[in-house]
Amino acid sequence: MKSGKSYITFENVCVDFPVYNASCRSLKKRLIQVATGGKLNTDQEGKVVVRALDGISFKLVEGDRVGLLGHNGAGKSTLLRVLSSVYHPSSGTATIVGKTGALIDIALGIDPEATGLENIFVRGGLLGLSKPEVKSHLADIIAFSELGDFIEMPLRTYSTGMHMRLAFAVSTLLRPQILLMDEWLSVGDEGFRRKAEQRMVDLVEATRILILASHSKELILNTCNRAIWLEHGKIRMDGPAGDVVAAYFDR
Amino acid sequence: MRPSGMKSTLLDLVNAFKCAPLVGMLGWQDVRQRYRRSTLGPFWITMSMGVMIGTIGVVFGQIFQSTITEFLPYLAVGMILWNYMSAIIIEGCAGFIAAETIIKQLPIPLFVHIMRMVWRNILILAHNIVIFPLVLIAVGKPITWLALLSIPGLVLQCANLTWLALFLGMLCARYRDLPQIVNSVLQVVFYLTPIMWMPKLLPQRAGTFLLDLNPVYHLLEIVRSPLLGQIPSLTNWLVSLALALFGWGITLALYNRYRLRIVYWL
Numbered sequence: 477m478k479s480g481k482s483y484i485t486f487e488n489v490c491v492d493f494p495v496y497n498a499s500c501r502s503l504k505k506r507l508i509q510v511a512t513g514g515k516l517n518t519d520q521e522g523k524v525v526v527r528a529l530d531g532i533s534f535k536l537v538e539g540d541r542v543g544l545l546g547h548n549g550a551g552k553s554t555l556l557r558v559l560s561s562v563y564h565p566s567s568g569t570a571t572i573v574g575k576t577g578a579l580i581d582i583a584l585g586i587d588p589e590a591t592g593l594e595n596i597f598v599r600g601g602l603l604g605l606s607k608p609e610v611k612s613h614l615a616d617i618i619a620f621s622e623l624g625d626f627i628e629m630p631l632r633t634y635s636t637g638m639h640m641r642l643a644f645a646v647s648t649l650l651r652p653q654i655l656l657m658d659e660w661l662s663v664g665d666e667g668f669r670r671k672a673e674q675r676m677v678d679l680v681e682a683t684r685i686l687i688l689a690s691h692s693k694e695l696i697l698n699t700c701n702r703a704i705w706l707e708h709g710k711i712r713m714d715g716p717a718g719d720v721v722a723a724y725f726d727r
Numbered sequence: 728m729r730p731s732g733m734k735s736t737l738l739d740l741v742n743a744f745k746c747a748p749l750v751g752m753l754g755w756q757d758v759r760q761r762y763r764r765s766t767l768g769p770f771w772i773t774m775s776m777g778v779m780i781g782t783i784g785v786v787f788g789q790i791f792q793s794t795i796t797e798f799l800p801y802l803a804v805g806m807i808l809w810n811y812m813s814a815i816i817i818e819g820c821a822g823f824i825a826a827e828t829i830i831k832q833l834p835i836p837l838f839v840h841i842m843r844m845v846w847r848n849i850l851i852l853a854h855n856i857v858i859f860p861l862v863l864i865a866v867g868k869p870i871t872w873l874a875l876l877s878i879p880g881l882v883l884q885c886a887n888l889t890w891l892a893l894f895l896g897m898l899c900a901r902y903r904d905l906p907q908i909v910n911s912v913l914q915v916v917f918y919l920t921p922i923m924w925m926p927k928l929l930p931q932r933a934g935t936f937l938l939d940l941n942p943v944y945h946l947l948e949i950v951r952s953p954l955l956g957q958i959p960s961l962t963n964w965l966v967s968l969a970l971a972l973f974g975w976g977i978t979l980a981l982y983n984r985y986r987l988r989i990v991y992w993l
Binding site for chain 1: 748749752753756759760763828829830831832833834835901987990991992
């Protein structure tokens with residue numbers, strides 16, 4: 477863990493997705509274009525680009541609990557991916573200081589043929605935990621997910637609920653300084669949900685900066701102190717959660 | 728944040744090596760996943776390899792009128808190594824494409840996905856190589872200390888295969904029809920390279936073209952010759968070494984330039 481303050485600074489961040497249609501992706505077409513000359517340029521100039529984020533600038537400091545609002549396709553997921561360093565901005569600079577963790581696709585990397593135990597290690601490894609670290613949490617994970625002896629069974633024998641409980645127990649082991657979430661995680665039946673809820677609250681409290689994309693008014697009002705409203709890849713409004721939520725839901 | 732520049736590209740590779748335990752685990756996972764529900768387990772592939780070598784050995788041994796003691800071990804090593812080399816090249820083409828979901832979720836150094844694929848194939852090679860001592864016993868040929876020379880050969884060969892996989896992985900993520908082309912090229916290379924036939928069967932002139940100018944031959948030879956009790960020629964080693972330096976040079980330049988773009992191509 478790095479010490480020192482965590483912060484995030486975005487300066488005029490743009491993310492452009494090149495759209496390669498079948499002909500652009502084909503090497504044959506490309507070679508023919510080179511051979512015939514000229515065409516290559518017009519094709520490259522006319523390359524279709526989708527701008528997912530357009531001139532995003534903001535600064536987040538410790539203690540910020542930011543809600544991301546916006547319609548589907550407004551750029552929320554793309555922004556989360558830039559924040560998790562998966563996408564590098566096409567232009568502009570994104571400075572992210574602090575250990576980032578994402579609770580986005582918690583079932584990632586799960587192999588149905590492998591046992592619960594094996595999956596815990598793979599999933600933990602993908603999240604950046606070493607084998608001894610996972611081992612030290614093993615008892616806790618098994619107890620928390622309430623899987624008991626099923627932990628030795630292949631995952632394909634699990635019910636959906638058991639699946640999610642295991643994924644949840646492993647994914648929430650992380651204590652990142654910057655936490656990224658796409659909607660609130662809520663899994664399992666009534667009893668488990670209460671336990672999961674408590675863990676989520678602990679996790680959010682322990683994190684220094686939270687960024688939560690959501691469509692839920694209550695969730696953002698309850699969790700966040702600041703909100704950013706994205707529209708067509710641009711920031712439409714950035715301010716205290718109450719104000720932005722009011723503006724967003726009262727349109 | 729991942730800044731650009733050669734320094735950060737090298738850092739990406741260093742970080743990928745730091746992920747070695749993860750690479751090891753994922754590679755094993757891949758191997759186990761393939762054979763999990765079969766009784767023979769991972770040795771299933773070894774069996775089919777053995778049957779293939781046996782069949783080709785008998786048929787082509789007859790056609791070429793080679794002595795079985797000489798031809799069968801030669802064929803076994805050649806086939807096993809070719810299987811390993813071509814698998815890395817073919818799977819290298821899909822290296823980044825196959826890891827798309829992980830790449831788009833987690834900021835793991837991209838080279839990890841190539842390392843995982845190479846490691847998986849090294850494990851499969853380790854399973855297949857079991858056939859070789861069995862063949863030696865079957866034909867009653869002893870193994871010599873020279874075989875140890877194949878270890879540095881394997882390392883150099885692997886260094887070459889890795890750059891090629893990274894190189895192709897990048898190109899194929901961008902140009903999706905490339906894997907088919909690579910596939911066809913590999914098939915041609917398989918027949919051009921002495922794997923099923925022995926170099927001494929060639930007339931002198933054809934030999935210079937098919938052997939000396941064929942980089943795959945040199946790469947194969949630095950591992951195969953020692954296992955068969957011969958010392959690889961200096962040319963074999965020098966060509967392989969030059970190929971590694973040259974290949975890594977080009978690949979690193981390309982990786983440096985497009986590393987941050989790969990995720991956008993997926």
